[in-house]
Amino acid sequence: MKFSELVDVGELQKLCESFTRLTGAVTAVLDLDGTVLVSTGWQDICTRFHRVNAQTAARCHESDTVLAGQLSHGEAYNVYQCKNGLVDVAVPISIGGEHVANFFTGQFFFDTPDRLFFSRQAQAFGFDESAYLRALDKAPVFSAEHVRAMMEFFTRLAQIMGEMGLARAELKLANDSLQASEANYRQQATTDFLTGLPSRRSFIMRLEDELARLSRTSGQSIALLMLDLDHFKQINDRCGHATGDALLRHFAVQVADELRRIDMAGRIGGEEFAIVLPGADQAAALAFAHRLCERVANSTLHYQGESLSLTVSIGVTDLRKTDTDPDVALARADKALYLAKERGRNRVELAE
Numbered sequence: 001m002k003f004s005e006l007v008d009v010g011e012l013q014k015l016c017e018s019f020t021r022l023t024g025a026v027t028a029v030l031d032l033d034g035t036v037l038v039s040t041g042w043q044d045i046c047t048r049f050h051r052v053n054a055q056t057a058a059r060c061h062e063s064d065t066v067l068a069g070q071l072s073h074g075e076a077y078n079v080y081q082c083k084n085g086l087v088d089v090a091v092p093i094s095i096g097g098e099h100v101a102n103f104f105t106g107q108f109f110f111d112t113p114d115r116l117f118f119s120r121q122a123q124a125f126g127f128d129e130s131a132y133l134r135a136l137d138k139a140p141v142f143s144a145e146h147v148r149a150m151m152e153f154f155t156r157l158a159q160i161m162g163e164m165g166l167a168r169a170e171l172k173l174a175n176d177s178l179q180a181s182e183a184n185y186r187q188q189a190t191t192d193f194l195t196g197l198p199s200r201r202s203f204i205m206r207l208e209d210e211l212a213r214l215s216r217t218s219g220q221s222i223a224l225l226m227l228d229l230d231h232f233k234q235i236n237d238r239c240g241h242a243t244g245d246a247l248l249r250h251f252a253v254q255v256a257d258e259l260r261r262i263d264m265a266g267r268i269g270g271e272e273f274a275i276v277l278p279g280a281d282q283a284a285a286l287a288f289a290h291r292l293c294e295r296v297a298n299s300t301l302h303y304q305g306e307s308l309s310l311t312v313s314i315g316v317t318d319l320r321k322t323d324t325d326p327d328v329a330l331a332r333a334d335k336a337l338y339l340a341k342e343r344g345r346n347r348v349e350l351a352e
């Protein structure tokens with residue numbers, strides 16, 4: 001996880017701004033990719049001179065690299081006299097024992113700077129000497145004791161950031177896993193585990209929606225089909241339950257393949273299924289049912305060395321405004337299905 005996702009970077013920036021106002025010391029927080037997350041108080045001597053000229057900038061990068069490099073070896077903090085003549089300091093920030101970012105301060109001196117050294121530096125790198133020396137005068141001089149006190153503060157601050165980050169990371173982890181199990185639970189409640197089709201519960205809910213829609217509109221046909229596999233008990237008895245399961249899955253794939261996006265099929269019971277076809281009138285519903293019946297009968301499942309086939313019986317009805325609830329429509333389709341079984345199976349019957 002990224003440091004910026006674990007710590008409130010905006011609040012950290014405000015805290016560092018206050019620190020800079022109080023102490024005159026600059027601050028920066030960079031993640032290990034080098035992205036600057038917080039930056040306060042950096043002065044002209046760096047921003048307008050050292051970081052701009054190619055040669056002095058190369059020294060800045062060298063300083064950054066040495067500082068960060070030593071931290072990755074487990075240093076509590078690292079103080080570095082950069083080749084441009086100033087002091088830089090870095091403190092590692094770790095979250096749960098993992099080094100994730102660095103806290104920097106710097107641009108100060110332990111002793112009053114040698115102006116002659118900086119005048120020569122201005123000449124060597126083509127800086128405007130008086131502007132460069134004015135910038136130099138703004139960089140603070142801190143005693144070793146002052147720097148030690150600052151480092152104690154930074155080290156503690158880095159620790160607190162790490163602890164806050166860890167708490168956030170743990171919270172995020174717990175939240176993610178809660179969301180995943182919630183989604184899992186929702187999926188289990190609405191989906192049939194064996195076939196992946198919607199469960200009886202979600203199919204009934206969809207029927208409720210369709211009946212409500214029917215009561216608001218006029219002229220739209222909605223077809224309901226009840227389907228039951230033929231002689232499924234014999235298949236189970238002859239080939240075993242696992243083969244029966246494989247055939248149920250095979251059947252569900254064929255059903256799903258026949259559906260349009262607005263249609264819905266559900267597993268209503270053991271080897272009982274239902275389909276709702278919005279916008280399908282009697283002729284369309286019957287044509288659909290016959291096509292599916294034929295497709296199922298002509299399809300073979302090769303499973304564990306056996307070639308298996310099965311047939312399905314289908315009862316067809318339309319949803320009616322007089323249907324007070326889904327069960328009324330389902331019972332009508334079921335009656336037609338019973339007729340299809342009675343009249344020989346592998347066939348389609350229309351409800352009265």
Ligand SMILES: Nc1nc2c(ncn2[C@@H]2O[C@H](COP(=O)(O)OP(=O)(O)OP(=O)(O)O)[C@@H](O)[C@H]2O)c(=O)[nH]1
Pocket residue numbers: 194228229230231232233234236240241242243244245248269270271341345
């Ligand atoms: N393998 C398997 N079998 C199931 C499952 N659910 C129900 N069954 C079986 O489906 C069979 C249904 O049998 P019956 O209700 O007698 O119906 P049938 O043998 O299909 O006969 P008809 O419907 O009259 O054609 C039973 O043997 C159930 O055990 C399931 O999830 N997996």
